[in-house]
Amino acid sequence: MAAVGIxxxxxxxxxxxxxxxxxxxxxxxxGDRVTPALVACLGKEKSIGLPAKHGLIRNxxxxxxxxxxxxxxxxxxxxxxxxxxxxxxxIVCKDGEPTFEVVVNEKPRFxxxxxxxxxxxxxxxxxxxxxxGNDIEDAVITVPLHFSDEQRVAMREAAxxxxxxxxxxxxxxxxxxxxxxxxQSDRTVVRMVVVYRLGGTSLDVTVLAIxxxxxxxxxxxxxxxxxxxxxxxxxxxxxxxxxQRQWKQDITGNGRAMAKLLAGAESCKHVLSSRDTATCAIExxxxxxxxxxxxxxxxxxxxxxxxxxxTLKTIDRVLAKSNIxxxxxxxxxxxxxxTRIPRIQQLLQEYFVSKEVLQSISPDGVLAYGxxxxxxxxxxxxxxxxxxxxxxxxxxxxxxxxxxxxxxxxRQIIPKYTxxxxxxxxxxxxxxxxxxxxxxxxYEVDEDDSCDRGKTxxxxxxxxxxxxxAKGEAIIVGTFHIRRRREDGSLHIHLVxxxxxxxxxxxIDAS
Numbered sequence: 001m002a003a004v005g006i007x008x009x010x011x012x013x014x015x016x017x018x019x020x021x022x023x024x025x026x027x028x029x030x031g032d033r034v035t036p037a038l039v040a041c042l043g044k045e046k047s048i049g050l051p052a053k054h055g056l057i058r059n060x061x062x063x064x065x066x067x068x069x070x071x072x073x074x075x076x077x078x079x080x081x082x083x084x085x086x087x088x089x090x091i092v093c094k095d096g097e098p099t100f101e102v103v104v105n106e107k108p109r110f111x112x113x114x115x116x117x118x119x120x121x122x123x124x125x126x127x128x129x130x131x132x133g134n135d136i137e138d139a140v141i142t143v144p145l146h147f148s149d150e151q152r153v154a155m156r157e158a159a160x161x162x163x164x165x166x167x168x169x170x171x172x173x174x175x176x177x178x179x180x181x182x183x184q185s186d187r188t189v190v191r192m193v194v195v196y197r198l199g200g201t202s203l204d205v206t207v208l209a210i211x212x213x214x215x216x217x218x219x220x221x222x223x224x225x226x227x228x229x230x231x232x233x234x235x236x237x238x239x240x241x242x243x244q245r246q247w248k249q250d251i252t253g254n255g256r257a258m259a260k261l262l263a264g265a266e267s268c269k270h271v272l273s274s275r276d277t278a279t280c281a282i283e284x285x286x287x288x289x290x291x292x293x294x295x296x297x298x299x300x301x302x303x304x305x306x307x308x309x310x311t312l313k314t315i316d317r318v319l320a321k322s323n324i325x326x327x328x329x330x331x332x333x334x335x336x337x338x339t340r341i342p343r344i345q346q347l348l349q350e351y352f353v354s355k356e357v358l359q360s361i362s363p364d365g366v367l368a369y370g371x372x373x374x375x376x377x378x379x380x381x382x383x384x385x386x387x388x389x390x391x392x393x394x395x396x397x398x399x400x401x402x403x404x405x406x407x408x409x410x411r412q413i414i415p416k417y418t419x420x421x422x423x424x425x426x427x428x429x430x431x432x433x434x435x436x437x438x439x440x441x442x443y444e445v446d447e448d449d450s451c452d453r454g455k456t457x458x459x460x461x462x463x464x465x466x467x468x469x470a471k472g473e474a475i476i477v478g479t480f481h482i483r484r485r486r487e488d489g490s491l492h493i494h495l496v497x498x499x500x501x502x503x504x505x506x507x508i509d510a511s
Contacts, residue, residue, distance in 0.1 A: 200336075
């Protein structure tokens with residue numbers, strides 16, 4: 001029996017198939033290992049993947065892109081609002097959720113991000129069955145660490161609606177480590193691994209602690225200001241400046257011309273990963289004038305060098321969060337098409353001197369490759385089982401608290417990505433003389449390095465009728481317990497004042 005691993009990102013998707021003891025990254029009907037994550041409407045027809053990309057310049061307003069970034073989110077989410085601003089295709093609010101609006105035969109049609117993701121999964125299923133047979137349906141899919149439970153569920157449901165039997169949803173860093181068989185063949189292996197994923201729209205750097213076949217997230221960081229699309233835009237701006245220098249025509253305000261330049265810049269970037277020069281040739285770029293411009297690898301690298309170096313600062317932050325140095329890192333895994341850029345590889349080799357940088361598996365397909373291996377394990381068809389591999393469940397957000405009566409900043413009780421189940425105990429006290437009631441505000445915080453961003457009030461725990469004392473004398477013990485998700489994932493909080501044994505409890509269901 002065969003199984004597939006699926007990686008669907010903001011700009012592209014990839015597939016890997018494990019069959020007859022071999023794992024391989026699949027190519028689509030155009031022979032490419034990556035399929036553009038685009039869905040376009042033109043008349044009554046829908047095009048998915050490469051055909052949608054080919055028609056992007058003339059049909060951008062009806063081409064739905066980056067649905068993966070906003071699937072499972074509410075319209076009010078910051079990520080959605082950013083997409084509303086930059087998307088060529090209109091994104092509107094329907095029932096509190098983001099919805100793509102396209103015009104078909106002069107009438108509006110609406111598609112949710114989940115609809116778009118489902119159609120891309122359907123295309124991937126066609127590719128999988130064309131390569132491995134019509135009976136293929138078992139799959140493992142990957143998602144970023146920062147995805148919420150709602151986003152994970154939306155991805156699973158979209159894949160299942162497309163016809164896949166989803167065995168598990170796993171995190172991208174774990175899929176990368178699985179692809180290179182780190183800590184699986186030899187369970188005695190102890191490794192500290194950095195997973196460096198540079199994709200089309202973002203950079204993710206994660207530190208994994210691997211021991212006894214278990215993968216634990218030590219720290220992670222996500223930077224949405226860096227990605228392959230940013231490199232394309234810088235190169236396109238350079239080409240526009242060259243065009244203006246040669247023909248005295250400023251095309252930066254012409255959307256169609258810049259879209260052509262952006263497509264040409266992307267092609268040049270891919271060529272420059274393996275060659276020293278590339279030619280961007282575009283017929284009738286503007287006002288009937290053709291563009292024919294050579295770009296050297298050195299010029300491209302100089303244009304993007306500040307962004308390349310910015311990725312190293314992200315690594316610095318993650319290592320600081322992990323309380324380790326680069327000397328403690330054993331291996332580095334490169335993930336994402338942008339890691340093919342030679343200058344980025346050089347910077348990483350210089351940063352992690354004498355460390356093993358893993359890139360033998362295509363960085364475009366390494367996540368799908370690891371997911372395919374996991375799929376075969378789950379089906380019991382691998383040479384070994386990896387029941388122990390099951391990722392350590394972690395909190396997706398930090399939990400912080402604040403006493404309502406005290407003029408003090410929030411205190412973080414449970415950091416982001418803390419393994420669960422867990423039980424933590426913290427002591428609190430009163431902030432006023434003769435205080436008889438304490439109100440503990442419990443927040444879920446998106447960013448574990450700041451208590452002021454992305455916080456959501458989960459509950460207030462009120463402990464009343466405590467004996468009046470001088471401020472600071474009361475000892476109030478708070479116990480925080482989070483259950484496993486397969487139980488119910490709830491957070492239970494118990495407060496007790498030591499002298500009187502007055503107590504208060506609350507349970508917060510998993511969102």
